[in-house]
Amino acid sequence: MPQPHLWKRSEVIDALDQPISNPYQVLRPTDASVKPNKHAPDPMKWLEENSNNKYAETAKERDFWRSVPAWGKHISPKPRAALISLVRNSELEGLMQSMRQLEYHWNRKYNYPWVFFNDEEFSDEFKAATQNLTNAQCYYEVVPQEHWSLPDWIDEGRFMNSLEYLGAIGVGKGWMVSYRHMCRWNSGFFYKHPRLKDFDWYWRVEPDVHFFCSIDYDIFRFMRDNNLKYGFNMNILDDARSFPSLWSRTRSFINAHPEHIHPDADLDWLLDNDSPSSSSSATFSSAGGGGGSGEYNNCQFFSNFEVGSLAFFRSAANEAYFNWLDRAGGFYYERFGDAPIHTLSVAMFVPKSEIWFFRDIGYQHDINRHCPPNSAHRCDCEPTRLDENFYKLVPLESPQRKPADTCIRRFLGGGGLVEKKEGWNADVERAWGGDGYGGYVLSGLE
Ligand SMILES: Nc1nc2c(ncn2[C@@H]2O[C@H](COP(=O)(O)OP(=O)(O)OP(=O)(O)O)[C@@H](O)[C@H]2O)c(=O)[nH]1
Ligand SMILES: [Mg+2]
Structure with a gap:
């Protein structure tokens, strides 16, 4: 069997054209072996220091990292990350639209591979x-x-x-x-596909979405360096008639497997009591105890x-958690969506401090659009209100539970975002x- 070419230190240095005193300095443990950070990360400080396209790649660097054998990825200072997209051949035009914008605003500087x-x-x-729309490597995979x-x-029959x-x-x-x-x-x-075996991070991209703002930092380094696990940019309600049993199944999972719940998990923002005025008193322990009155408010x-x-x-x-839901058949007897499932999973198993709201990424999917208020982000869109997308997707005929405050405010919580004007x-x-969701002291556009 041909032996893989082992890169000598001098070759790595030459190829990168920049001094690295010890190439193994850049050796990075994978997520699983990262030790808890004693010093809490400070994402805002990180952004201040790195939003100058600091890690943008030169063509030479790009070609080098593309050329090294698979093991070379392990010494790359870049996060092992990919843009991923599940898509049909017939959606090529729409996908090209999404790719053009994301490449233009971001990936042409960072060259993360695409996996379709x-x-x-x-x-x-x-x-x-x-492949014609990017300098990065593209992979084309069939789902097993x-x-x-x-x-x-x-x-x-039931299906x-x-x-x-x-x-x-x-x-x-x-x-x-x-x-x-x-x-x-x-x-x-998706995360079990063999192609993603050598990757630690993903950014999901759909056909026909829009990216409006220039993004001047490496999103994946941001996630990695700040020990973040999940990033989103809209937090909304959808038609809850597609997952009527999701919360009771989740509650039974919590009861059966309390060992999986992260000690710093915070589900409060996803739980409401029946009376809207007392919603803030719903606690995670009331969900865990099984007998509490906290009910899933359907935010996702x-x-x-x-x-x-x-x-x-x-x-x-x-x-x-996935297997628990899957065995009960909710993907077929109901129409469980991945959005509420990812939401509940992240909320149960990750501290809230490791979830990030990408307020700075202007994005649109169909009628839902998110555009940041700060012109510093150089966006081709008019700023949207914080609550813009809250229940746009809920059909009038769906008599479903809605939270007392809009989903994004429930998530962000403090900082006065759920405070109402006096007398409202x-x-x-x-x-x-x-609609009963006015009256906030802060509009979110401040
Ligand atoms: N290859 C493939 N991709 C699919 C299939 N169904 C959905 N997708 C992809 O999965 C993603 C989500 O599907 P959509 O139909 O857009 O679902 P949605 O976003 O909930 O619905 P819309 O609001 O209509 O966009 C998109 O990237 C689709 O291209 C399929 O049968 N085959
Ligand atoms: Mg879609």
Whole structure:
């Protein structure tokens, strides 16, 4: 068998054209072996120091890191990260739109590889057109069949009834078999694909989305250096009729596996008591105890945009939770989406300080749009209110639970974001035709 070429220190230095006193200085442990940081990370300080395209790659560096054998990735100072996209051949145009914008605003400076996934082979046209839009390496992967088919414990008759029922009541794509496979794959399989074995981080990109702002720092280094596990930029409600049993299943998981819950987990922002006025008193322990009155308020990170740690998704806790839900059949008897599942998983297994709101990334998916208020981000979009996307996706006919405060304010919590103007009253606001979510002291555009 041919031996891999072992790079000598001098070769590494020559190729990079910059001094490295010890190439192993850049040896970085993978997530799993990172020791807890004694000094709490300071993401804001990190941004101040690194938002000058500090880690932008030269063409020479890019070519070097592309040329080293697979093991070379282990000494690269770059995070092992990829832009990932599940997409159909027929969505090529839409994907090209997303890629053009993300490449222009960000990735042309950082050259992270793209990994495309499909439930069938990608066409030559798809491969050529996408590779043509980036200097980074592209990989084209087919999802293994066992990750994209009905598990044998699913009763097909019951599944057919669900397709018909959810389709009839108007739950979005409730009648589509492929949509169910897609949600299940995004919940429990994407991180198991062999192509991602050598990666620690991902950024999910869908066809037909928009990126509006120039991003001047390395998102993946930001995540890694600040010990973050999950990043989002919209926190919203969707049609909860697609996951009626999700919370009771989650609660039973918590009862059965309290050992998986992170000691610093904070589910308060996801739980409401029945009376909106007392919502803030719902506690995580009330969920854990099984008898508490905290109910899931249906808030979710809108997962078509997400940046995450693959080690987190591969963790025993997340795996146990996914399997718990999967065995109960909610992806097929209901239409569980990956968004609420990722949300609950991250909230249960990660301290809130390791979840990041990318307020600075201007982004649009269909009717949902997020645009930062600060012109320093150089965005081609008008700033959106903090609450802009709150319940846009909830159909009028869905009589579902909504939190007392908008999801993003529930998440951000402190800093006065849930404070109401003196004398403001939700019932009065509704009586005058409002939706009861006005009255905040801070608009979020400050
Ligand atoms: N290859 C492949 N990709 C799929 C399939 N179904 C969905 N996807 C991809 O999965 C992602 C989510 O699917 P969408 O249909 O956009 O779901 P959504 O974002 O909830 O719905 P929209 O609001 O209509 O965009 C997109 O990137 C799709 O391209 C499928 O059957 N095959
Ligand atoms: Mg979509």
